[in-house]
Amino acid sequence: MAVESGNLPAAFTSFVGRRHEAAEIRRLLGAGRLLTLTGVGGVGKTRLALETARTFGKAFPDGVWLVDLASVHDPAAVTATVAGALRMPDLGVRSVVDQLAAYLMRQRALLILDNCEHLVDACAGLVKALLSAAPELRILATSRHTLGVTGEHVLAIPPLPLDEAVALLRDRATAVHAEFAVSPPNQTEVARLCADLDGLPLAIELAASRLRGLTVEQLADRLEDRLESRFALLSGGCRTAPRHQRTLRGMIDWSYELCAPAEQLLWRRLSVFVGGFTLEAAEGVCAGDGIDRREVADLLDRLVAQSVVLTCEVEGRRYRLLEIVRRYGRERLTDSGAEGELRVRHRDFFLALAERIDRHWYRAGQVENLARLRVEHANLVAALDCDAAPRAGLRLLAALCWHWCAGGFLSEGRRMLERALAAAPEPTPERAQALLAAIWVAQTQGDLATADRWLDEAGALGEWLGDPAVRVQVAGFRGVSAHYRGRPAEAIERYAEALAAMTALGDERQSVSWLIALTCAQAYAGDPGVSETSSRMIVAAEASGERWGRAQVLMALGHDAWTRGDRERTEDLARSALEYMRGFDDYAMVARMLELLAWATAVGDAHARAAGLLGAADALWRDAGSSVAAFGPQMTAHHEHCERTVVAALGQAAYAVAFADGGGHGGHGGPGRAVAFALADRIDADADIDVDTADAVSPLSRREREVAALVAKGLSNRQIAAELVLSPRTADRHVENILAKLGFRSRARIAAWWTAGQVSRVVGARER
Known part of the structure; x- marks a missing residue:
């Protein structure tokens, strides 16, 4: 039975063998709450963990969640990575560990911590805290080393036995060469090949991709010669290195050498990505200097066919390298002397992406943009770690303000902003923008004291730079602090001034931001000016397709309506x-x-x-x-x-x-x-019918009568929504309810009914 919730990636290839290990994983997770799968690189720990987890079904109603730690190098980022994978809300009020413990406290979930070996201490501390706080939580870890936590069960994953290794080779080989079969004529050579590969699934998959052009005997002979001649070289001259390690390294090295020069070049360059990448990203970062942009897609397909690159579906089609393959490519990239240049390209690509999303935030596609930033989080962190041009890092941090504040990464954004600001204290425009982002993060966290300190610095920096936009932003953010401190009149005044100033400067993005803030503040304060500002905001949102700010404004208007008794x-x-x-x-x-x-x-x-x-x-x-x-x-x-x-x-x-x-x-x-x-129930399904005395025979509520009147005027549902400050879907439902209550099938009948009623009222009034 499949898992009902979580974030497990879809499997693109069949799972072969491992029945005994899968059964043992289920048994041990039933007996204990922490299980660590250990084994050499390439033995299939991750795939086994994921495949077993998919069979748990309703055993974990709160989901099975994968946390890939391969690209995480800072132990301090482990907790934030787990929180991000769980899509946990990060309000930043408490430490992320405490937030995570509280979030999981009542959940029956399975957490898969993948690739823990380079972060053992950090993982062990987090695991201990979470298991102590959440009695129904189970954790399945994969690591070359045990975590050393009390109560930990350990299952060592061995290489595949010969029969399963042969079955895996047959399965993968037929995918690239449909006529391939294991039969008496080649059975001995197949067994020899699998034995030479030490039953390592990754090595077998890489070898199987070569059976498109070679026979099993040819492949086995060439592989045997290569491994024997290269063992000393590949293990740094140390023949005492574990055989499995030497075998896998030799197989990857041979796979690399069998690639065409352009394929090798792309493999090296792709290693700069962490956590996967899109075709657009591969083209943007890897093209040039030997690879034409139009070649990237074809080269990627060729690397996929050779099992070097894997495909996956996460917010659209993405590609990824297994971590051991990525590290191999990174070594080759470093040896080529091009690593620094590729890291800058990588950083610049994601800087452009973040700035484009930030610049066009108040338009359609906000949900999709946040999802894109979330799936690229590991790449964004890697881009921020690029040492070249710290000012570019400040620009990236500032451009990611929506990722931090609306995407649920407050604490991580705060940590990175503080680190970058400390590392680049020079009074630059980039520092000013990063300070403004940090101010917003701190205010969202409720840390007004720190926000005020940064406001003072940003204000002074704006004066020193002679930048009117920075000065306006500082004044507006002082309004936010006033609002949070219970001074609505001051907040409204500052928001109005910021709106006027940004409009005069021609900054559309910031103008909309302060219009939203002003509208909400007026609505919560019962300010009569909210009618005009909310109309401006709704009209602008309707034209642009913006949703996030419109939702905030509608909620604020709802509070205003509630205080007025409507x-x-x-x-x-x-x-x-x-x-x-x-x-x-x-x-x-x-x-x-x-x-x-x-x-x-x-x-x-x-x-x-x-x-x-x-x-x-x-x-x-x-x-x-x-x-x-x-x-x-x-x-x-x-x-x-x-x-x-x-x-x-x-x-x-x-x-x-x-x-x-x-x-x-x-x-x-x-x-x-x-x-x-x-929103499951129909609108007004449970509401009392509010009928005026003159409409005592009408089955419509007051709101429905307002909608009917606008239908009679010839307004479309979208125009009705704008007129009454509703969502188009709400207007649609009102019209549907009117049709159902009156037994009509068309808007024309509604208009005729309403007009007839109006005439009847006029005649009745004259007769009286």
Whole structure:
């Protein structure tokens, strides 16, 4: 049975053999909570772990999660890498270890820590902390060395026995040469080849790719000659090196030598990537100086055919090198003297990507852009480690502000910003931009003291540089600090000034940012100016396809409607905000939207539904390491009033059942599942029909009557959404509800019905 949730990559080749080891892994994970698979490089530890994990099915309802540590070199980054793989919300309020422990505390999940050997101490400390905090958690590690943690079970993975090695060779060889078969004429040579390869799966796969043009006997003879003649060279002249190690190194070396010069060159250059790459990235980094850009795709396909490069599907088609193959290529790249140049190319490619996303953030594709940055996280970290041109590193850190703050990497972003700022103290424009990014990160974490210190430095630097944009940004961020400190009037004033100044400077991206901040601040403060600013924001978002800022504004307008006593508009706005949050992993923001929707739903007498929404919100608060109380006494008071109302209507027992049911939708499924749960019911399905005296016979609610009037005016659903500040989907549902309630099949019938009603009212008024 397949796993139901998690992040395991799809398998692109069949799994051969290892039945005994797979059964033993299942047994040991049932008996203990930590199992480490050990063995030499290329023996198949990772593939065995993943294949076994796929069979667990419902044993781990909170998911099976892979954390690849091969590209992580800083022990301090291990915890952040695990959090990123789990897509854990990082609010940065506590240490990442504490956040991770709290996040996993109630989860029954399996965590696969892959390639731990170079980070044993860091992995051991994290494993101990997580297993202590989360009693239902199981951890499966792969490492050439044990972790040394109390309670650790260890399973040494041996090379394949001869029969399984032969089966693997046959499976992989037929994939490249359909007519290949193991038969009496070649059976002895097949066995000899597999024995010479010491039963190492990686070596067998590399050899199988050569059976397209060679017979088994030819391959076995040439391999035997190569290995015997090169053992001393490949092991640095030490014949006491383990045979398996010498065999694998010899096989990789021979595979490299059999590649054409252009293939060798691409192999070397691809080794600069970590965690995989796209065709676009390979073309951008590896083309030139011997490889035409148009050749890259063909060369990649040839390396895939030789089992040097693997393909995978993660946010689209990607390529990757096994770590041992990548390290071999990196050695060759270093020996060629081109490593420094390729690292700069690599850094510049990802700098351009980050700056493009940052520059065009307030447009369509925000969810996709965050997903792209997330899947490239290892490459981004590697790019930031490039020692050449520290100022370029500051530019990259600043351009990744959305990755840090909206993508869920607050703590890691903060750590990297602090390190880079300390390493490059010169008063440059790049430092100013990095300071502004650091200020936003610190404010998002609630560390206003550090943010204020950086604000002072950025303000002075902006003056020294004579950069008006930096000065405006500093003034705007001082408004953010004022807002967080409970001074809304000052925040509104500073946001308005920043908006006007950025508009005058022609900076569209920052103008939209401060327009969103101003609109939200006005809405929460009940400022009458919110009508004009929110209309500007919604119109701009509608034109650009922007979603993230629109969701924040709709939620703020929902709070404003709630304070004004407009239950139906509150519900509409909360639903619309949730529609636009689909795909974003913002736990706290979605929880706030669920709270708002619950309040409105409870007043509408759908009490069980309101209890479920409160439960879903509570699960998200808990996973985010936060609570409704973190957002102020007013929000806490509304929450408590809603809870009392629902408990009074349902009774404590029924409330607890509905609350727990909602919590199941907001738990390990994350914000996406919670949003789907909140929007599952049809709009107004549980709402009271709010009918004016003049419309006592109408089955429509007040909001539906407003929509019907706009339909009669000839407005499209999209135009209705803009007019009423709703999402297009919410407007669609309102029209669907009107058609269903009136028994009509067309918008024309709605218009005719509404017009007839208006005429009837006028006639009735005249008669009176």
